Amino acid sequence: MSGFRLKLLRIRRLARKELRQLFRDPRTKRIIFASPIVQLLLFGYAVNTDVRDVRMFVQDHDRTADSRGLVQSLTAGTEFRLAGTSDRAADLTRALDHGDATVGIVIPAGFEADLAAGRTADVQVIVDGTNSNTGILAQGYATRAIQAYGLRRAAERTGVAPDPPVQLDARAWFNPGLVSRVYNVPAVVGMIVMLMSMLLTALSVVRERELGTLDQLLVSPLSAGELMLGKTIPVAAIAMVQLALVTTVALLWFRIPFRGSFLLLLFAAALFILAGLAVGLLISTVSRTQQEAFLGLFLTLFPVVILSGFLYPVETMPPFFERLSLLNPLHHFLVIARSVFLKGAGIVVLWPQVAALAGMAVVGLWAATRRFRGVVG
């Protein structure tokens, strides 16, 4: 047999051993195949920044048909849910302090009289500033709804429809309803795949080292490169299956539109998974104990998610972090996934991201192999 074929045979044997080892424990199978689906089903519903069912407490000092009409027009849609009504300030404070409401509306006495006389009525919109950005969005919604109510009532009174001199005609492309789930679910797909591929590799080398089985591998005719390939290929295959599973759930269950090319997504995903595995392998070769690898994994996972543009565009971060995010495989993959899913963008637009992922996969695997050679030596 030629040297190359021997090489392939050795890698295949090692890959098979890795797979057998991985699946020896039936619980691993559940972690690998069931947990990504369960995670996407849970988190797909959680990642929602639409203003929906935000609890609103009303402090009504007017208690007239008009004040009730205002509350009704606010709670008629899906945005707000009435959490309580009172005419005492202490009750509103209590509701916000205890977290029973996120938004408070204060309608002053004489509200109806002001409206009827054509005087400007003051309504207070109070928002709980601790509660992420939902509160801020809710405040914008409430303010606009209250203004609209006032204009409508004024129009009914005078018989003239008030018309602003300049109208904004806004159109959101790729996602006309501005549904946040459509934007966030492809990101959760990327996050889960990244987490799983790092989980599967971060302990792989350090574990053999701690258990002493690394010595056995060392006396075998496998070279460091072959060892790395043998460890990478099975995990990469598993990660691809996971990606296929969660993408299917995203498309069929969450009905996320898919406008681009499956082939491009698959190609980019393969590079992304290899880059993720390389990070995991690097952690594994740098650590001396599994505990250390575990902590190292954690140290990497948080920045990977926060600097990915998952929630907030990377462009709004300080320049240092914006540049740092360029080293984050998840950041590039999210750009690709969102563009392919929602915009139908092709390689012409996405080649910088694809190239970055390819570069990271190559450099990462090369560095991991080098580190591994250091460990072996």
Added chain:
Amino acid sequence: MDGTRAVTIIDPVRLLAIARKEWIQVRRDRRSLYLAFGLPLLLLIFFGYAINWDIEDLPLAVLDRDHTAESRALVDAFTASGLFTVVDRPAREAEVEAGLVSGAVRAALVVPPGFARDAAAGDARVQLLLDGADANTATVALGYADAIVARYGARLAGSRTSAPPIDPQARVWYNPTLESKNMIVPALIAVIMSVIAALLTALTIAREWERGTMEQLAASPVSRVEVVLGKLLPYLAIGLVDVAAAVAAGLLVFQAPLRGDVFLLGVLTILFLAGALGFGIFISAAVKSQVLATQMGLIATYLPSLLLSGFLFDIASMPLPLQGVTLLVPARYFVTVTRGIFLKGVGLEALWPQALMMIAFATLGLALAVRAFKKEIPA
């Protein structure tokens, strides 16, 4: 036979002996110890600076077909807001489209010809195209753009229009300047500690199994409760130092306000840590393998405490069944507690439901840990 189970009273000497043994083991693994102490602080400082919830300098393309003083004033109104930065002035509609698809611009303002004339007549329209693929940013940008155009229109109309029928006045409580660090720092402490706590103990018993020291532990005259509590103590100390350092950093580095009772925060932190550490021991004892314990520990704590705790996403807006699931995420209670004590300055009168749930979790976590920790050595 049942000698170990007969020991039900906790003997402080034996308990401390186990704790000391665990501490020696922790100390020996220097790098892990440094990570355990340094990690939360590092992550907090990192994210306190990195996360910026305020959207600003959003790349905007402007297609001005009117070329009048009025249209330029409108564009100026957009850039003066600080939210938008004009990065591109395409000549044709097709170029606007290309910019949105490639992501080079997030929004495009199209001013039609005759804008100034129409505005004078009180009936002008401008078009704003948004990259809806990023729904979060687009929603915020749309709100701002609405306000900018309304203000511009009002100024243009001058005295022509009367006062608005209702003038809503917005107030923000607890964080009046809406500084993002104030929202993030307290909650981030809770989220980081949720993961760190499970991480610290997830390997402790699995390690004994894998290294074969379990037999020695089983042969020693200590009860299961003593082992679990003894193993817990050193990590509880580490966790408390972590939280103290993170709170100090929050106050000194980020100047986050701490309006409530520090003592109450300390007590609730201990409760939370006891539950989370106990849960880690439970996983460790149940799966007996460090790899599996790692995977389960991270899957059970990392994304759930990030996404289901109310840190980033409002729990009230989630579907009801999922709201039920969040009740099982301990980080949810700790996030409410840190935000409540830091920003709202509330005490037990508001936080008692969270305190009760944390007591329940601590009891459950420790009970599960003791139950899962079996001293029998399989044949």
